[in-house]
Amino acid sequence: MQDRKFTADRLLLFGATGDLSQRMLLPSLCALHNDGLLASDLKIVGTARSEMSTAEYRNFAREALEKYLTPNRRGGMADFLNRLSYVPVDATTPEGYDQLAEEIGDYSDGLAIFLSTAPSLFEATIGGLEHAGLTEGKVRIGLEKPLGTDLKSSEEINDAVAKAFDESRIFRIDHYLGKETVQNLLALRFANIMLEPVWNSNYIEHVQITVAETVGLESRVAYYDDSGALRDMVQNHMLQLLALVAMEPPTSFDATAVRDEKVKVLRALRHASGEEVVTGQYCAGAVSGQSVPGYDEELGKDSDTETFVAIKAHVDNWRWRGVPFYLRTGKRLPKRVTEIVVQFRCVPHSIFEGRGARTHPNRLVIGIQPQENIQLTMMAKVPGLGREGIRLRPVPLDIAMPDAFSDKVRRIAYERLLLDLIEGDQTLFVRRDEVEAQWDWIDAIRDRWDEHGMTPKTYSAGTWGPSAAIALTERDGVTWHDE
Numbered sequence: 414m415q416d417r418k419f420t421a422d423r424l425l426l427f428g429a430t431g432d433l434s435q436r437m438l439l440p441s442l443c444a445l446h447n448d449g450l451l452a453s454d455l456k457i458v459g460t461a462r463s464e465m466s467t468a469e470y471r472n473f474a475r476e477a478l479e480k481y482l483t484p485n486r487r488g489g490m491a492d493f494l495n496r497l498s499y500v501p502v503d504a505t506t507p508e509g510y511d512q513l514a515e516e517i518g519d520y521s522d523g524l525a526i527f528l529s530t531a532p533s534l535f536e537a538t539i540g541g542l543e544h545a546g547l548t549e550g551k552v553r554i555g556l557e558k559p560l561g562t563d564l565k566s567s568e569e570i571n572d573a574v575a576k577a578f579d580e581s582r583i584f585r586i587d588h589y590l591g592k593e594t595v596q597n598l599l600a601l602r603f604a605n606i607m608l609e610p611v612w613n614s615n616y617i618e619h620v621q622i623t624v625a626e627t628v629g630l631e632s633r634v635a636y637y638d639d640s641g642a643l644r645d646m647v648q649n650h651m652l653q654l655l656a657l658v659a660m661e662p663p664t665s666f667d668a669t670a671v672r673d674e675k676v677k678v679l680r681a682l683r684h685a686s687g688e689e690v691v692t693g694q695y696c697a698g699a700v701s702g703q704s705v706p707g708y709d710e711e712l713g714k715d716s717d718t719e720t721f722v723a724i725k726a727h728v729d730n731w732r733w734r735g736v737p738f739y740l741r742t743g744k745r746l747p748k749r750v751t752e753i754v755v756q757f758r759c760v761p762h763s764i765f766e767g768r769g770a771r772t773h774p775n776r777l778v779i780g781i782q783p784q785e786n787i788q789l790t791m792m793a794k795v796p797g798l799g800r801e802g803i804r805l806r807p808v809p810l811d812i813a814m815p816d817a818f819s820d821k822v823r824r825i826a827y828e829r830l831l832l833d834l835i836e837g838d839q840t841l842f843v844r845r846d847e848v849e850a851q852w853d854w855i856d857a858i859r860d861r862w863d864e865h866g867m868t869p870k871t872y873s874a875g876t877w878g879p880s881a882a883i884a885l886t887e888r889d890g891v892t893w894h895d896e
């Protein structure tokens with residue numbers, strides 16, 4: 414039996430020169446270092462294809478930190494850089510891995526590997542690690558998306574990894590789970606008595622989950638055009654958010670209990686029908702007052718890849734019977750916002766109706782980013798003597814997280830995930846059965862597109878997607894929450 418509870422004192426970063434490393438991994442590690450959260454003997458070995466010496470890599474890392482880490486978190490940067498070393502490896506040939514093993518040295522106390530690589534390189538990389546003996550003993554591996562492009566390829570990757578690592582040593586990353594506000598969703602649901610009794614189809618009319626971005630393709634042309642919004646955002650982040658909203662209370666906040674409940678929700682997702690899915694692709698427009706080109710222009714060729722998707726989803730179980738979950742995500746939308754809206758039902762009988770007052774149903778808005786807040790709209794009486802009748806108005810009860818916890822540092826999602834990987838806590842990582850249930854649902858949508866030769870409708874950059882996305886909810890009498 415492997416010893417699962419260990420804190421690794423070696424961290425191996427594949428893709429160490431990539432975009433993710435520069436923007437997220439190096440800044441997160443440096444911030445953890447500054448806060449004294451990395452063991453003093455933790456050694457970080459970076460690897461990628463580029464030929465570079467350790468000294469050059471440290472310079473490269475310094476530049477990344479100066480660019481992406483806020484100045485007040487860079488205090489011990491020089492010390493942090495001394496932890497880093499670098500070995501160039503061509504992932505497709507076994508040779509370089511021996512040198513990597515040499516650089517890592519004695520890892521009998523534990524090795525954590527972070528793998529962010531193209532799906533096509535997964536197998537070769539696992540093979541190389543095996544060849545160099547880097548999969549034996551106290552070793553765990555973190556896998557960054559994309560983990561495949563459909564269920565079949567995801568199973569292939571999972572099988573290849575499973576040959577060398579059992580599930581308890583595999584940490585599949587969905588960085589949304591590392592976000593503070595996403596975890597706060599669990600606190601909101603399961604650390605308060607008031608919500609659980611009403612958290613079901615008797616009291617909730619529908620749920621909306623929006624992940625809107627203002628950015629376009631950025632520099633990820635090839636990846637994004639092969640992927641599209643459904644696979645890039647819905648398959649992982651949005652379905653994880655949905656699972657957290659819809660799951661039954663786990664018995665404890667531990668990896669098995671939480672993931673057991675999430676997977677039940679993912680498996681209960683009904684396959685969406687053709688009318689329940691809308692796709693779009695942005696054409697030229699303006700975002701925040703700036704003109705931006707259309708997707709095809711950015712890409713440099715015609716493409717049928719969707720940059721927007723809206724879905725009416727259903728969770729087929731007792732709790733959620735008849736409650737639609739409207740999901741939408743897109744690039745080049747009017748603003749960057751991730752939020753969950755829980756729309757409650759109307760009171761069963763309004764005692765104020767005879768006095769001319771309208772009651773509106775309660776609504777809970779959970780802002781994930783950029784605003785981290787929880788807002789509950791409650792009906793209240795508008796002050797006045799009410800000679801012409803009573804007036805009621807929804808007023809928000811507002812909790813702004815940064816204000817409530819102003820003494821706490823807001824951390825990058827990867828800070829927590831890297832630390833959990835090093836220390837071996839799987840709670841915020843996605844289990845194989847979850848990923849596969851997610852793909853199963855996504856594949857059914859894509860199969861339908863292929864069958865019907867579906868192509869995305871256009872929408873102007875800076876708008877909330879094609880008009881069909883508005884019709885998707887309006888025909889149920891529901892309006893997207895766009896304020």
Ligand code: BG6
Pocket residue numbers: 626645646751
């Ligand atoms: C990534 C997607 O997983 O998440 C990107 O590949 C997207 O396309 C990003 O921009 C959004 O992450 P965040 O944390 O900025 O909401």
